[in-house]
Structures are given as structure tokens and as C-alpha cells.
Amino acid sequence: MGDSAIEKKETSNVTDKTSVTEVENTNDSNDDRPVVLKVEHVAKSFRLPTEQATGLKMAFLNWTRGIKGYTEQQVLRDINFEVHQGDFFGIVGRNGSGKSTLLKIISQIYMPEKGHVTVRGKLVPFIELGVGFNPELTGRENVYLNGALLGFSREEIDAMYDDIVDFAELGDFMDQKLKNYSSGMQVRLAFSVAIKAQGDILVLDEVLAVGDEAFQRKCDNFFAEIRKDPTKTVILVTHSMDAVKKYCNKAILIKDGEIIVSGNKNDVADRYTLENLKREGKAADAGQRSDGSYPTGLNETVPLLAVRPSKEPVCTIDDGFDFEVEYDYRGDKDFYVALALHDIRRGGVSYGDSFDLAKRGHHTAHFHLPMNLFNNGEFRLMASMHEYLNGVDDHEHVQMVAFTNEGNSCDFSLRDPKGADNFALINKSVLQYRSLDTDLAVRQTVIKQR
Template sequence: MSEEQENLQVDNRKTVLKVEHVAKSFRLPTEQASGLKQAIINWTKGISGFKMQHVLRDINFEVKEGDFFGIVGRNGSGKSTLLKLISGIYMPDKGSVTVNGKLVSFIELGVGFNPELTGRENVYLNGALLGFSHEEIDAMYNDIVEFSELSEFMDQKLKNYSSGMQVRLAFAVAIKARGDILVLDEVLAVGDEAFQRKCDNYFSQIKKDPTKTVILVTHSMDAVKKYCNKAILIKNGEIIVSGNQDDVADRYTLENFQKKDSSDSNDDGSEYPTGLSKRVPTLKVNILSSSVADGVNPLKFEIEYDYSEEREAYIGIALLDSRRSGHAYDAGSQTDNRGMIIKQRGHHTMQFEMPLGIFNNGEFKIYATLRAVENPGEDPEMIAFTNNDNCGYFAIRNERNGEAGMLSSRAIQINRLD
């Protein structure tokens, strides 16, 4: 089958979920009114008593029948709110959510379970909450019990279950409920190792079923790459990457990498960020090409600076392999590299290109320093450097590359001499 025919086949699949221009906001209280009098006083003073939190903005995507669709993003990005909109728990402020089929939503495992009821009774209770009839629950009950491996305990009260047993039962109900669309929120790492293997086998099987659709929210990028065929990445309430699951997972890894470094940055409350001053108020590395590089095409980046002193100065560059905690390149103290000398004073940029063919897959960041020389032959003085917020972050992803070392086997050749 040709690629064009495959694309046509995909396009002809039924759309089971369509999210169009969806937005959702919440009111967060800022002033507490203990009574009607205080509320009137606040109103006369122009105090609204709340501020708007815009959780989702103009979200658009669709899910086809048979998709294993991943939704990823950092905590607070809007993922759980989106799932609640899809599940009908919330209504969107703008836009629409269209579901075509029976949707079974498990946003939190065990929600709706009653500790005073038996395991059997809780299965029927949860099934009823999901909209299944008594007869439909009868039909799926044995599958649920078999998967949970709790047949000996189904007539005991749930409060006598261990936490692991409760999770297994809840998860079994989640994945064995016979719906068309299964919505799961961070529920892959449940139970012991043997039970996790069973869950892994189940998802591998359901991925092959063209009639089953799964929407999965997870922080596990291994799960996204293994199970999903499509994914979206949400950041600050907006979709910033969508489509290929590997691309989305790699971008999420890069976002996490950059966010972690930014949270570690030292902020002393001064006027300028760490590493900068009145002498050099701007020094920043901007990635110009894709931040997820293919390891074949060179990486293009620029260094933005603001320097006005008359002293000769030059840019130093260091490349850090974050995964392996080693410097792949460091030209920070070289004064003989004339290509790094600053020729224009004021606010300007210098553009660079770096080949990536010698590197294995990994996550990298580019640091920059600005060093001034008072007199020829003297040691340079570092007067500015990029903190973690102003570094350039990128990842390399290529199937032909290895993962173990920094340098690819193509970069080093060892010849036998005897």
C-alpha cells in the first residue's frame, strides 16, 4: 500500500472526538466578603473579589476511531481540565466538544468507591455511575474480576482491602468497562511489577484493535512513545506541539529540562538577571532551527548581546551534555579564536552554525559568556554569562544514533597498528 493510500485510509476513519476552539476559565477569589455588607463595600470600592484564571485557550484537535491519543504537559498546564471537558464534567466557556460513541472516563482511580460496600457492590456502583445498566455490568463483571485477580476478596468490604488491592480493582473497572472511548488520567503505574506487566500487555493488545480508542494523560514519555500513535503537548493552556507522538514526547522532555534549570536559577532580586549587569544588560542564546534536532542537519543559533564598552571583547561558548553531565565543547577562555570577537557595539546578534553529526541522542544546552580584554596578552575578564533562563536548549533524536555515550561511533575511528 502506498503512502498516499495509507493517508487516505486514515482520513476515512470515523472521528470519535472533536474539540473545536475550546476555552475555559475559572474565577479565583481575591477578597473575602463575610457578609452582604462587606460585599457591598467591596463593590462600591471597585473590588471585584476575584480574578480570572484562563486555564485553556483555543484548543483544537480531533481523535479518530482506533487512535491511542496522548495528552502531555507539566502540572498546571490544563490537562485535567481538558479531560473534564471531554468527559462532560465541565462545560467550555467557548467552543465545542463533540463525542461520537460511548465514553468511559477514569480521571481518578477509585472515585465513587464506597469503603463500606463490598468489592462486588463497588463494581456495580461504579458501572452505574459510568452509565452502564445492570445487565451490561453483569456481562463485564467476570472480566473485571479476572483482570484484578481479586476473586477471593470480592465479597469483602472495600475498607478491608489494601491500597494496592483497591487500585487494582479500580484499574480493572477502568479498562474492562466496555465503552468505545476510554479516557485515562495518569493510571499506568499501578500495582506490583507482575500487575504492571499485565497492564502493559493489555495496552499493547488494545493498541491493535481498530475499534477501540484511548485518550491517555501521562507524564511517562516512554508510555507515549510505546502506546500512542498521536499526541499533543499543552503549555500554559495552549497546544504548542501536536501530531507525531515521538516529536511531542521529545519536546516535552526538552520543556521539562529547560523548566528544571530555570527553577534552579539564582534570583537575588536585583535589577538584572543573574550573570548580567549594567555593563552587559543582555546576553542570551536563541535557537533558530528546530529545538528537537535530527542530528543530521546543523544547528543554527544566535547569541544576542548588549555591550557598549570600548574594550575589546569576545563571546565564549560552552556546550553541555545534560544527560551525561559533561562538556562537549568549551571555548570560554580562548582569546585566539578571532571569530568570536565582538565587532559591533550596542545591542546586536551573532549567528552560528554547529554540526551535530558526531553526537549521540541526548539533551544539550548552550551557554555563552562575554569576556573583555584590557591589554593585549592579559587574561580576559568575564563580565557576563547566561544563566539557565538565557541558555539555548535543544535535543538530538535520530534512530541511527546510540544512547550510551556522548559521541557517536561515527565520530571516532580506532585503527589497529600492529
């Protein structure tokens, strides 16, 4: 609330919602739907204090010494995009990329320092579920309070009240105080207010994974229905690429305050996965530390063992995945490396194999993994080092001497149009059910999403 004076001075940068009559679509000449949200050259920065001034005297001394006492953090840089009526528009990015700041600017909680935001229609923001709820009030009173904070009149809240209660399945509890609700009940009520609010544009920030399994199915059905309504527009901020691919028809990826990918939802989701894999790869913990200790899984005999991608950590079905195993074996026995392919999303070990290693000491072995069997997903390659206790001919007596932990294993992603059946591991091109009663069981026609 301390920034209210600054925000009032900046209100000229945002076009008033009620004064907008029409916005021209300048980006996509093939889409004749009206533009309901237009973000043009938006930039925003914050001041981070670096010097603490305990009074006017200290502030004056800092000023005379040329000490600003703060640094400028540029959160958003020249953001431009349009959202058409009926879009389910995704905004993704790592924590700290500027997503939430952008949503607050769109919702007129923050004002941009540069650029303009134009909104056509009634925008209902849900930046955080339950904000504005009072635990000392009943569920009914909180619905009306939250609706009033969102700008709805009492008559408008009356009209949507029954739908909110029915969706939350809390009809018997609405006259109890909110502090007596379980956490799950509070989230269900907040989410029901969010999605049942009768606005033209619904803004949701990380609010999909709420409630129990039955309630999530209900939410899933709601979003499936809202995607069919050409008058409703949803802006979704999420870290779930499954949600982006399932619900959205367009998306943008923000990195360090800039849009680096825009448009096709699959391209945005795949690039987000790649950015995360690259970031995680920098945190590898493989090798003896400066204090003489070893990461989990390593020791004096094997002070180094790591699996890394040879190229980009995203592959296709036809190309497969190239990786390398770097090791340093200082023992005196015959030894081998075992490799295991883990399915991160679905769970379990998908494949495993082992290779005898001919050279002791510090070496790097390169491998190729075919991926034509699999559907799209995220995978992790892990390695373990084993010694033959009685020589290479005795496979019964071996011992594991090292293994890769999460930090020095290799995460990668399979992204291919031919592997889009994400619920299953095995690709239909290599394995299919075969109907023995073709007059009774006919293969289902695939319905393409909008």
C-alpha cells in the same frame, strides 16, 4: 457540586452522546475512519476570589466600590482537534496547562463557556483512579457501584465482572471490605475497572504507573492489544513521553491553555521535553545570594560555577551539543574543571573529561560535545572545580573546591530519528553485535509501529 446550576444552563454547548450519528472528518482527508471526538473552539475560565465578603453588607459595599472580588483565570483558549476511531490519542502539557480541565469538558463533568464537544459512541472517563469507591463496601460491591456511576447497567457490569476480577488478580478478596485492601490492591482493582469497562472511548488521566512490576507488564500487554483493535479509542493524559511514543499514534501539547503542537507524537514529545528544559533553566541557582550565602557546591573561592546550553537544549546526533561553563575562580593555585555527562533516564555517568583553565577570575569557556555515539535520551552535564596542590605537573595531589548542583548544571535532550532505540545508550550505527554463526543467528527485522 455547587456549580450544578451553572452546568445545567451550559448543557447546550455539548452535543449529547447518544444523539450523534456521524461526524465528518474535516482535518485529514487521507483518513477515512469516522471521527469519534470533535472539539471545536472550546474555551473555559474560572473565577478566583480576591476579596472575602463575610456577609451581604460587605458584598454590597464591595459592589458599590467597583470591587468585583474575583479575577478571571482563562484555563482554555480556542481548543480545536479531532480524534478518529481507533486512535490512541495523547494529551500532554505541564501542570496547570489545562489538560485536566479539557478532559473534564470532554467527559461532560465541566461545560465549556464557548465552543462545542461532539462525541460519537460511549465514552468512559477515568480522571482519577478509585473515585467513587467506598471503603466500607466489598470489592464486588465497589465494582458494581463504580460501574453504575459510569453509566453501565447491572447486566453490562455482570458481563464484564469476571474480566475485571481476573485482570486485577483479586478473586479471593472480592468479598472483603475495600478498607482491608492494601493500597496496591485498591489501585489494581480501580485500574482494572478502568481498562476493562466496555466503552467505545476510554479516557485515562495519569493512570499508567500502577501496581507492581508484574502488573505493569500485564497493563503494557493490554495496551499493546487495544492498539490493534480498530473499534477502540483511547485518550491518554500523561507526563511520560515514553508512554506517548510507545502507545500513541497522535498527540497534542497544551501550553497556557492553547495547543502549541499537534499531530506527530514524536514532535509533540520532543517539544514537551524542550519546554521542560527551558523552564528548568530559568531556576538556575549559581552565584552568591543576596544574604551573603552560597548555593550548595559554591564558596568564597569559587562563588560562581554553572553549566548552560549555548543554544537550544535539544540536539541531534550529527550536530552534537554546544554548552558553556561560566566560572569565577578567586584562588591563587593552578586549577582545572572536570566535566561529567550523566544519563538521566538510564542512570550512571556516560562520559567524563577535564580541562586546565588558564585564566583566574570571572570567565566563560565554550565547549562542544559530539553525540554520534548515543541514542535518544535526557542528559545532564555537571562540572567541578579542582586545584593542583603542587602545580600542574602533579596530578596525584589535587582537591575539589566547587561543584555544580542540580540547579546550576545543564540538562539537555538528544532527539534524532537515528537514535530511537531508547532502551540502550549506545547507538547501533557505531556499535553492533556481530554474529559468528550466520546460519543460526540472523539480525532481527525491525517491525514498524502503526
